[in-house]
Amino acid sequence: MSNSRSESDTLPARPSDHVDSVERGAPESGLGWRAWLRWAWRQLTNMRTALMLLLLMAVAAIPGSLFPQRQADPNGVVQYYDDNPELAPVIDNFQLFDVYNSAWFSAIYLLLFVSLIGCIIPRIKHHAKALRSPAPKTPARLERMAAHSSHELHLVEGRTSDADIEQAITIAATELRHRGYRTARYDNAKTWSVSAERGHLRETGNLVFHSALVGVLVTVLLSSGLNYTGDRVIVAGTTFVNAESAYSSFAPGRFFDRDSLTPYAMTLDGFDVEYVEPGRPGAGQAGNFAAHLTFREPGSEETRAETVRVNAPITVDGDRVYLLGNGYAPLITIRNAQGDIVYQEPQPFLPQDSAMTSLGVVKVPDGLPEQVGLIGFLYPTQSTLESGASYSVYPDLINPRVTFNVFTGDLGIDDGTPRSVYQLDTESMTQITGGDTGVDSIELTPGDTADLPDGMGTITFEDLTATEGADEPVKRFVSLQIQRDTGATWVLIFSILATAGLITGLLVPRRRLWVKASLITPAIGDRKLRIEYAGLARGEDPGLERAVTQFSETHLSMIAEQSPSPLFKKGTP
């Protein structure tokens, strides 16, 4: 690529190892630290370094897909620790469970962005100047350009003046301006020329793209501290008040203001779901989930009904509410030997498979001779394998049944340790039904009551169609994710900017075009005029030659048709 002094003024200020720029070497030895610092900075902001950092980032992102990540799959990490107790801590040491927050991944992308910023700031300055400066001087030898054509025209003796030639070039300049070129005239005694340039949008797009990427990163880094995400399970008919303590899990950002949660009340009125009927393809597949909620703002009696669906979250007080999951919450009643109720709750059972075989835990800390814990399975449509094991064949409540294994001992909650309501720590408990105990598990269909072992009392699986006149014997629950994301809108705006910049930066051709007319006065014969058309591309420009040819044809016919009568005749080329 040619790179004369006059041109480089309006060319993008590229890193020194860009294919379009002049190569510079390392500083001479014996230079001061400033020179070395400048050299190091230039190394960081050059193309090769950026390329290496890009490729390094691609490679560094891969382990995050090989190992479970705490952010995306926290249970996977726990599982990994269980499966590989020796390897897991080693892997954890390398932050491979938190790849995208790890020191080494952060180092790569921060260096990349420093390199990027170091590259685009001088380019922005330079580009701002280039946008205001005129198109560069017409080169002396146009035939050296990538696209070039030359035509000789006879002048009509005595009628064609220099002013007419100048006019011909003016026509070219006007036409070029119509085509979106910026033009500058460079005339002297025997040559007239117009220098035209277009495609500053290419560099503009390029710079917008890279700046927008910086915008995305900065927005993500700044806003993530202000956000929160919380999960909450709500059983039909119950109410959730928006407070941190009411969440099943709550993950606030570092700078999240805990007082900023609006304590609105949210009631689950009902939950709709449809299943593909048995015998059809995809039988049992659930769809058209809809959670019907009622909201009440604090200090107000007015209520507002909303429906949350999959792919259609709702917005409440600036926070978004998503429907994540659903399941069954059978109402279990436990009475002691005297017949007093010691436990009665609709306990959410977490679905384990697509046929909604669900697992739940019942904990009875008080009221029975010992602390009792029960691990239960709910089969919405129960069937039995040949081995005698139960399983669910269909997710809807066709033949619901629950089974319980009973444990006695210490629930581990007396000392105030927070325990999950979905897990039973059986370490200091004794199993008394099911498994190897020789006592059958308790099995209940809706409305059934069974005796607990050792005469402790009874357990009932309430049938809500009988007790409450409900449509279904078992209540449903939904799990909702409630979250605030302050940066999302800005991330979207920057992404759109980046895409727009990318398209213009890659697809808008950047080119220069020259039209030059010069008089040839041969020793004998007519004076002739040579008109040259030349084009030069900057970056990828497949259409350059076509553009030059097409323009030369248009222009030649334009000047040939000039009124009143032809001033230029086509001569031998």
Added chain:
Amino acid sequence: MPWANMYEFALIGTLLIIAVYLAALRWFDLRFLGVFIAGMVVFFLGGSAMSFYVEVTPLMDPLKSIWLIIHVFVASLATALFAIAAGLSTMQLLQARRERQRARGAGLAGLGRGYLRTLPNSEALETLAYRFAILGFIFWTFTLIAGAIWANESWGRYWGFDVKEVWTFVIWVLYAGYIHARATRGWRGTKSAWLSLIGFAAVLFNFTIVNLLFKGLHAYSGIS
């Protein structure tokens, strides 16, 4: 819309490879690529009919969204463009090797495979490959953004480093690297062509291995 599982995606993807190829023939003479494209499509179609076939079932709830059409369509369009770019890069590498051998002057006559003599030179092939790759890159960027918008509607976050998101990002970065490589002195030519091939290998890896073996939220292969 026929793109809810791997089999259907393979159908739409191969259809688009052919459509893009035929459309491109209007502007560029790419007939030399015909065998490569046809071969690749036959391989993909055969492979997915044998291994990925699943019965048509009603659309799962999370997939019922306008973004399914946008996200999956641009993803397959980008894949089609990357496939053609990869074909051209392969030809470029073969042609560059032939040119190197010829430059060394080893056995002028009958050197190399005959058909390469009829192909454009490696530089022209590289320019073509680059043009398809940048279009693919633009559509891949759309895929990323459309996916993020959809994820924000569906999963409650626009980015969560789900395995599929990670690989989409890796592919994006690889092709960004390819585009930069072409503008970097010393990387234009053979080296950047290899990057294009690595990028396409990652696309294929993302579609097959990641779908089948990795655990993540994009579990729509339909294969259990």
